[in-house]
Each structure stands twice: as C-alpha cells, then as structure tokens.
Amino acid sequence: MTAERNAAELYQEDKALEPSDSTLKAVLGATLTLMALAILWEVLVRQFQVPAWLLPSPSLIVESMVEWRSELVGHSMVTLYETLVGFALSIAISVPLAVAVVYSPLLQNTIYPILLALQSMPKVAIAPLLALWIGFGTLPKIVVVFLVCFFPIIVATATGLAAVPAPLMDLIRSLSASSLQTFVKIRFPTAMPHIFVGLKIAITFAVIGAVIGEFVGSESGLGYLILVSTSQSRTPLAFGALVLLTIMSIVLYYGIALVEHVVVPWAPRN
Amino acid sequence: MSKIHIEGLIKTYTSKHGPVTALKDVSLSIKQNEFVTLVGPSGCGKSTLLKLMGALIRPSRGTLLFDGARLLHPTRDVGIVFQEAVLLEWRTVLDNVLLPTEILGLDKVKSRGRAMDLINLVGLAGFERRFPRELSGGMQQRVSLCRALIHNPSVLLMDEPFAALDAMTREELGFELMRIWDKDKKTVIFVTHNITEAILLADRVVAMTPRPGRIARIVDIELSRPRTIDMEFTQKFKSYSDQIREVIYHGTGASRS
Ligand SMILES: Nc1ncnc2c1ncn2[C@@H]1O[C@H](COP(=O)(O)OP(=O)(O)O)[C@@H](O)[C@H]1O
Numbered sequence: 355m356t357a358e359r360n361a362a363e364l365y366q367e368d369k370a371l372e373p374s375d376s377t378l379k380a381v382l383g384a385t386l387t388l389m390a391l392a393i394l395w396e397v398l399v400r401q402f403q404v405p406a407w408l409l410p411s412p413s414l415i416v417e418s419m420v421e422w423r424s425e426l427v428g429h430s431m432v433t434l435y436e437t438l439v440g441f442a443l444s445i446a447i448s449v450p451l452a453v454a455v456v457y458s459p460l461l462q463n464t465i466y467p468i469l470l471a472l473q474s475m476p477k478v479a480i481a482p483l484l485a486l487w488i489g490f491g492t493l494p495k496i497v498v499v500f501l502v503c504f505f506p507i508i509v510a511t512a513t514g515l516a517a518v519p520a521p522l523m524d525l526i527r528s529l530s531a532s533s534l535q536t537f538v539k540i541r542f543p544t545a546m547p548h549i550f551v552g553l554k555i556a557i558t559f560a561v562i563g564a565v566i567g568e569f570v571g572s573e574s575g576l577g578y579l580i581l582v583s584t585s586q587s588r589t590p591l592a593f594g595a596l597v598l599l600t601i602m603s604i605v606l607y608y609g610i611a612l613v614e615h616v617v618v619p620w621a622p623r624n
Numbered sequence: 625m626s627k628i629h630i631e632g633l634i635k636t637y638t639s640k641h642g643p644v645t646a647l648k649d650v651s652l653s654i655k656q657n658e659f660v661t662l663v664g665p666s667g668c669g670k671s672t673l674l675k676l677m678g679a680l681i682r683p684s685r686g687t688l689l690f691d692g693a694r695l696l697h698p699t700r701d702v703g704i705v706f707q708e709a710v711l712l713e714w715r716t717v718l719d720n721v722l723l724p725t726e727i728l729g730l731d732k733v734k735s736r737g738r739a740m741d742l743i744n745l746v747g748l749a750g751f752e753r754r755f756p757r758e759l760s761g762g763m764q765q766r767v768s769l770c771r772a773l774i775h776n777p778s779v780l781l782m783d784e785p786f787a788a789l790d791a792m793t794r795e796e797l798g799f800e801l802m803r804i805w806d807k808d809k810k811t812v813i814f815v816t817h818n819i820t821e822a823i824l825l826a827d828r829v830v831a832m833t834p835r836p837g838r839i840a841r842i843v844d845i846e847l848s849r850p851r852t853i854d855m856e857f858t859q860k861f862k863s864y865s866d867q868i869r870e871v872i873y874h875g876t877g878a879s880r881s
C-alpha cells in the first residue's frame with residue numbers, strides 16, 4: 355500500500371470524524387423550543403386568568419425566584435451537597451465492589467442477588483425507615499442518594515470489566531500477562547466508557563434521591579422548600595425550586611459528560 | 625526436528641448440549657519456518673487447532689510438541705493475529721504495537737526502535753501517533769500484525785486475519801505478509817476458509833472437514849516464490865484447488881478416498 359493511498363483513506367475517515375456544528379444546533383434548538391413553550395404558557399395563563407397558586411406564569415416564577423434568591427441558593431447548596439456526597443460515596447463503593455464481583459464467582463453468586471433485591475425495593479419506601487434510624491439531618495439523604503446511584507454504577511462497571519473481546523483476552527493470555535497487568539492495561543480502560551454510562555444514569559437519579567430524602571423529613575434543601583411552599587400556597591416559589599432542581603440535574607449530567615470527554619476521549623459519542 | 629509436532633490430538637469441548645468433538649485424531653508436523661495454511665468450512669476445528677498450538681486451550685488427548693517439548697503453558701515465542709484487529713482504542717498505533725513488550729517487560733528503547741521499524745515495514749510510516757478509530761480495517765490489521773511480531777516470536781498464529789477485509793485489501797495484505805515472512809522467516813500457521821488464499825500463501829495446505837473436525841488432506845504447494853497473482857490462473861494452481869475442493873466439499877477424506 356502506498357503512502358498516498360493511506361493518506362487518501364485517512365482523509366476520508368477524517369472527514370467523517372470532523373466535529374460538526376450539530377452540538378450547537380441541538381443546544382440552540384432546545385433553547386428555542388423551551389422559550390416558545392414558556393411564551394405559550396405565559397399567554398395561556400394570562401388568557402384564562404389561571405390563579406397563581408394553581409399554576410403561576412413563567413414571569414411570576416422568575417419574579418419570585420429573584421425575590422427569594424438567597425433562600426433558593428441556600429437550599430440548593432444543601433441538596434447539591436447531599437447529591438454530590440451520596441454520588442461520590444456510591445462511586446467509591448460500587449466500583450471496587452464491581453471489580454470484586456467480576457473476579458470472584460462466589461461473590462457474583464452471593465452479592466448480585468442481594469443487590470437485585472435491594473434495587474427492586476422502592477427507595478421512597480426506605481426513606482422513612484432511614485429517617486427513623488438516622489434522623490432528619492443530611493445523612494439519611496446522602497444514604498438515599500447512595501442507594502439510588504449504587505445499582506447503575508455497579509452494573510455498568512461489572513458489564514464494562516467483562517466487555518473485553520475474547521480474542522484480546524486470548525492475546526493477553528498468550529503473553530502470560532499477570533492479573534494486575536490485565537486489569538490495568540486492558541480491563542479497566544475497556545470498562546471506562548461503560549462506567550461513564552452508569553455515572554450519567556446515576557447522577558440523574560441522585561438528584562431525585564436527595565429530593566425524596568428531603569420529602570420524608572428535613573429542615574432544608576430544595577425538596578423541603580417545595581413541600582413547605584406548596585403547603586403555604588406559594589406555588590411560584592415551589593416552581594422556582596423545581597426549575598433549580600432541573601438545572602442542577604442537567605448541569606451535573608453535562609459535568610459528568612465533560613469529565614468523560616477528558617478522561618475517556620475514545621468513548622463512542624452519540 | 626519439527627517446530628510443532630502434533631499426534632493423535634483430540635479436543636472435546638463440554639457444552640450445554642453435551643460434549644462436542646472439535647478435533648478428532650489430528651496428526652500434523654510443521655517444520656521450522658514453514659508457511660502452513662489451514663483451510664476448511666467453519667466448524668471444522670481450525671480455530672481450535674490454532675488455540676491448541678498457542679496453548680490457549682488444552683488438548684483432551686494426544687501429543688503436542690513445541691520445539692520438541694510438551695506445550696503446557698502459553699509461550700512468548702508465539703505471536704497471534706485474529707480476524708478482528710482488537711486494538712486498544714485508547715492507545716496510539718505505536719503504543720498498541722508496544723503492548724506485548726510492556727507485558728513481557730522488554731527493553732523500552734529497543735522495543736520502540738523495533739516497533740518503528742515494523743510500522744514502516746507494513747507501510748504505516750507517519751501513522752504512529754494515530755488512534756485505531758482513525759484507521760481503515762486494513763490498516764488496523766497491519767497494526768495488529770506488527771503487535772504480533774514485536775517480541776520477535778518464531779511462530780505466528782493467524783486466525784482468518786484477512787477475512788473481514790475487502791477482496792483487494794485482503795490480496796494486498798497477503799502479499800505483504802509473504803514479503804515480511806521472506807525477509808524474516810518464521811513458522812506461520814494461517815487459518816482461512818478461502819481456498820485461493822490458502823494455496824497462494826502456503827508451502828503446505830492442510831484441508832480440514834467438520835463433524836468431527838479432522839485433517840482430510842495435506843497438499844504440498846510447489847509454486848515458486850515469490851508468489852505472484854498470475855499463478856492463480858495456472859494449471860498447477862487449479863489442480864491444487866481441485867484436490868482441496870474435492871475433500872472439503874465431498875467429504876472424501878484421505879482415509880476414505
Ligand atoms: N468454547 C467452546 N465450547 C463448545 N464448543 C466449541 C467451543 N469452541 C468451539 N466449539 C465447537 O467446536 C467446533 C470447532 O470450532 P472452531 O474450532 O471454532 O471451528 P472453525 O474455526 O473451523 O470454524 C464447532 O463445532 C464449535 O461449535
């Protein structure tokens with residue numbers, strides 16, 4: 355094969371790989387759609403004179419968000435803290451456990467069924483028990499976040515660690531590689547894109563988990579704020595908290611995606 | 625002494641549906657630096673035989689000698705190429721080629737030099753820093769060939785290495801492999817289900833038949849080297865092809881014909 359042909363082939367593939375402006379288009383499209391929906395909402399609410407305690411207009415929501423900004427920021431920080439600590443704890447425990455499960459058939463047969471049972475238990479139902487056992491502080495919320503994140507991360511990690519193509523394993527075996535070499539050079543890097551899929555799923559659950567924990571009993575956090583403001587018919591504020599929760603979820607998701615982009619640049623993009 | 629000596633080899637897999645005899649009573653002697661191709665329909669045990677020679681699986685019965693000694697564990701004297709290049713996506717071409725040297729703990733500087741030489745040899749000069757996803761299938765398979773050769777094994781095991789490539793690239797790579805083999809002789813065991821490819825490359829073609837997998841005929845290929853594409857159209861080539869086709873398609877094994 356000549357160098358020219360190599361170059362020509364590469365050129366063709368380069369063109370296919372070139373980052374297009376599709377990301378920008380997607381962001382722009384989403385923003386425009388959201389804005390259109392907000393305007394439609396505003397118009398309908400005004401047109402039909404819907405009472406604010408039932409369904410506030412977007413402008414009223416923004417207004418109350420500005421008015422209550424310091425409370426909103428304070429409660430957001432609490433929820434963010436619970437989310438991040440629970441999430442980090444979940445990573446710290448599920449990833450090593452997934453490694454153990456993949457390497458030990460015994461653990462695979464004992465731990466996996468237990469995990470599945472745990473996962474099948476509705477976390478909303480566990481939250482009151484946690485409150486009973488460890489009170490109403492941030493800890494029970496962190497535990498709920500931990501519980502909801504645990505399963506997606508461990509499953510993704512275990513799947514990823516087992517995803518090394520059979521021929522590659524044969525090749526590594528033919529070189530009599532040690533288990534450590536196989537893990538460090540092959541298995542773990544292979545698992546990385548899978549792990550990030552799990553992390554991205556988990557982080558969206560994490561925020562929900564924190565809110566569930568707060569619903570059950572707390573004195574702070576966005577979930578608490580929603581509960582209190584709806585009970586006092588301050589619906590615009592509840593919506594404000596909801597907006598912040600949504601933004602938090604999205605920002606965290608794209609934060610993980612960004613880390614993925616840096617750490618696992620070879621991961622397939624969608 | 626033969627490089628690889630196989631006698632009365634039997635391989636039975638245990639599957640959910642009971643035992644599967646993948647190889648039955650296979651005997652074969654491969655000389656040092658010989659280029660042997662294994663050809664036959666899928667399921668006739670070609671991959672199994674190759675894996676046995678790489679000690680990736682153990683024989684159920686029979687003898688397998690490598691350099692005159694029983695082969696109990698994988699040996700570093702073997703390089704392997706599979707149908708899929710299975711490169712590490714997170715490594716550059718150069719680092720992919722260097723993988724075996726890291727595992728074997730070979731000298732870094734020397735290995736690097738050798739890797740660059742191999743990359744040049746297969747026509748990938750200038751692509752050392754590229755990632756696998758930036759390469760065509762043919763180029764990836766060249767990288768995988770370099771990786772198999774980097775620790776300078778004396779035996780090269782190749783399991784349908786070009787089967788996933790288009791016909792032109794496949795032919796090109798076949799000739800390139802022979803050029804490399806000619807410069808730096810090795811014992812090559814090359815699996816294919818393409819009869820033309822099997823004849824064109826080989827010193828000897830081992831034709832296999834399935835259920836149970838066994839050797840039906842061994843054909844010595846007495847075409848001069850270097851091989852050229854026109855040889856395909858010679859009478860000699862056609863007669864080789866007929867001899868192989870006969871056993872593969874009609875199942876008239878050497879023992880029965
Ligand atoms: N790990 C395995 N477990 C059970 N049966 C297998 C296994 N590997 C191969 N076989 C069976 O052994 C026979 C030969 O397989 P293989 O060596 O892959 O043939 P080929 O490479 O010629 O297609 C087939 O019938 C196949 O189904």
Ligand SMILES: [Mg+2]
Binds near residue numbers: 671
């Ligand atoms: Mg096969």
